[in-house]
Amino acid sequence: MSKCFPLTGGVHPAENKQQSLQQALKQAAIPRQLILPISQHIGAPAAAIVEVGETVLAGQTIAEAQGPFSAPVHASSSGTVVAIEERAIPHPSGFRGECIIIETDGQDNWVELQGSEHPFKLSHEDVLEKIRNAGIAGMGGAGFPAAIKLRPPATCDIDTLIINGTECEPYITADDVLMQRRAEDIIQGTLLLAQLLDQPQRIVIGVEDNKPQAIAALQTASRQYGDKVEICSFATKYPSGGEKQLIHILTGREVPSQKLPAHIGVVLQNVGTVAAIWDAVKLGRPLVSRITTVVGQSLSEQGNAEVRLGTPVQDLLAEFGFKPDDCHNLIAGGPMMGFSLETLAAPIVKTSNCLLAPTPEELPPAPPAQACIRCGLCAEACPASLLPQQLYWYAKAQDNERLLSHNLMDCIECGACSFVCPSSIPLVQYYRASKGAIRQAEVDKVKSDRSRQRFEFRQLRLDKAEAEKEAKRQARKKAAELAKQKAAAAKATGNDGSQATGADKPADNDLVAAAMARVQNQQADPAEQLAKLERGVNNAHNRLQSAQQKMAEAEEPQQEKLAARVKQAELRHAEAKKKLSDFNAEQKPVVSTAEDKPVSKDDPVAAAIARAQAKMSMSPQEKLQANLDSLAKRLDKAREKIAKAEADGDTGAKLDAVKTGAAKLAEKIAAAETELAELQPQPTTTVANKPEQDAASAAIEKAKSKAAAQASMSDDDKRTAKIESLKQRLSKAELRLNKAEAEHDDNIEAFKTGVEKLKQKLIEMEVN
């Protein structure tokens, strides 16, 4: 016998196993009605394939497995399907589940069973298919579909096959009885599984040492079949029968958290499952019955029964003389991990290993919970080496983060901690609730993450739309301002403002801008402005007169004060007059430039403004003329400087600099003159009815006429017009280039590229 590792933690509840071992295994009678839930296993529920009213035989598949993670359901006896509806099922929450209800006919006719003579000669796939089709799920209590467990991932190398005959929970003796009666089938089933898993190095059946008869039976059987299966017994302690705990006891290895035993090369099956697998493969018999322990002092007999799946609990209990009034708490399963059944109508399913019907004296209800004194007895008892007292505090505080960091998810809910708690705190209940809350929080988080993503995307979309609208608004505003500027320039030379400013629309929803626009309009109206300024002048004149009068009438000492006032009035009058004259000057058409001095020399800023305004209002021709004149003036000045310098006898760098400056000016003048000459032949088209007073307004008029003309033109005409204009520009550019080449201008390259570009454009236009 190989070494067994001791269980970490654990407790010793009273075994209470002898009550159900007194009598031999009973064969439970077939009940009148069978209630078969379609979900008796972990995974997707099966789907019914029979209909109400259909007659079925024992062993017939009545619900098919849905997908790989599922198992089929078979009729446990022959009869008629009377209903497919929700009924009470054995579940801790008292759920109802979809069930197929069969009214048995008492005949127990079976379908044709497809056994196999040589199970060991079957291929893996065949064996697995038989196991799956027989609806075999873990019968130790979890209900994991066997066909999946026996097909471990390809990356996992299985070196140990463990068969769990431990049955550590008190009261339950179903596996004990099975091992005693069917030891050979169990051994053969084990060997079949070993073959299925490609002969792992170690095949062992783990049994607690409180089952000496079972151990003996298994050992005898194993010797019969080649002694390849090891029977390992170890000290009785709860919960050594848990999958993870048993693996550690027998191999010393620990299943990594949140992983499967297959990942460390171990496959574990319950003895009941193995026996059922052997039946399925050898005899072709699907899983339709199991051994269930029926125990408790509210029964007149206690023992084990081979019962058909789907038997209502009531019927089974009745066979053992159940006295409902004596029982306060009907438990499906053992006292440590079983759950309370609320109704006697629930059926026996594949995972029902025990029915415990205690009297209140036998299993008294827990006393009211007291405060946790953090004694640590629970931590001593925990087989997973957790800290139950900390889990309890954090479960009460609903601190999910701390619960997870204290490994709540590794809790196997064995109940050892609650068993030892001196304060009778229902610890496992807290952990179950917390696990549920954590799972729900994860689901909620996924949902809220998705919602957040969608919300953020929507915000992005809306912002983008807003930004586009804003951009359009800005563009419109700019265009409006541009038009307004042009209109203002046009107005300054006498055109009615309304036309120019007609293009100036106030900004949307902008009352201030509208008001400003209105004000500007008013101001732009020359007649009104004139009137206003004249009024101002009159007022100032009147005030001056009255001030002078007062001064004349006043006494001596006050005359000084009044003199100041008079002076002020005079100044104001002068100002008003000046404003008026300015305005009048602006309104006059500007023909010449340099000689026009509408403003006194005393005011340089106003003069500069006037100059700029004059410049803006000039035609290109006039601009060039003005430029020419100013250049000429500068040249004169430069020449004067040279003369002066030569007269003073300056030599050297300064003189040279001045000379070069003068030379440059001369060049510029020449260039300007040529430009002016070029500009002369430019036709100035004006609309017939408008008098040409201003070059700028002329330009606007030109543009307008062009646009109008273009609008009236056809596409072809437009094209020809474009080509025409391009040709003109090209000729001009070529002229300039020639001139540059003649003068060896530095910018010759620029001129050349300009000419090239224009030629290119022309070619493109002509081609298209």
Next chain:
Amino acid sequence: MAFMRQSSPHSHGVNSTAGVMQTVLLACIPGLLAMTVYFGFGNIVNIIIAAITALGCEAAILKLRGKPVGFYLKDYSALVTAVLLGLALPAYCPWWLIVVASFSAIVLAKQLYGGLGYNPFNPAMVGYVIVLISFPLPMTQWAGASTLTGIEPLSFLQGLQQSFGLLHIDGYTAATPLDLLKQNDGLMLSQLYQSEAVFNHGSVAGAGWEWVNLGFLLGGLYLLYKKIFTWHAPVSMLLGLGLMAALFFDGGSSTSGGSPLFHWFSGATMLGAFFIVTDPVSSAVSNKGRIVYGFLIGITLYIIRVWGNYPDAIAFAVLLMNFAAPFIDYYTLPRSYGHSKSRRATEKTE
């Protein structure tokens, strides 16, 4: 027939909180016996006054909180606090001192935090410290062992009267061994031992006090046997204390702090190790944590005894480590099944 709906497990072990408390009370008896033999009935009087005050205060607070008084008093926790206080306070101290200490322990240190199981600090020690700091003089008047003073150990009635100030017996107080060591100024330990009577009648740690500590050690071992607590906390505490004492024991010079044996068997060391440090509510939670917790208490105890202001410092050491216990818990989680190493409590998991 309507069945109950219960959550598993449906069967229950035999442990109960009241049972644990009663076992602890039982384990106090050897120590109490030794105290009575050497110092008279003073401690028993203390215990009685403390118990009455404690239970009274607890009942009053529970009533104020609207809780079922009987249910909560029956867990014996107030009684245990009272008994520990009675043992810790000097025999024959005035009755009001005991009342103040018990009141502070039960009301301030326990009920105000939510009752049993919610107190972060050891209630008995909080009561002790409050009166130590508030009434230093009565707290330093320790009875001398009767073998020492020559005075007959006071009877129960006399003890009662002394506590209520109705009797005026002189000369029953004496300096404790720890007092002597603290006040030692220039004498080598061997000389001290020879000169002071208290050491003559005792072998290592002074008359009377040795036996008291032995008594409590016996009680502690009994509690270990009964699995009321694990060995980690008390053994680490004694180890810590012994290590420090061994480290700084320079053979008994005038500045030495006393040998490990001296420290183990004088003052309230054994009472502290097996009855105070092991208080489960305020200590660290995991076994690893308890080792750290106990060890640090031992070290702190030595430091305060030798270099601090007080001759004995169980209360201060324990309270200091009560502060640290939650932090210790964060970093001393056990390695759970299926994990390669232990985790930090503050880990964020996905």
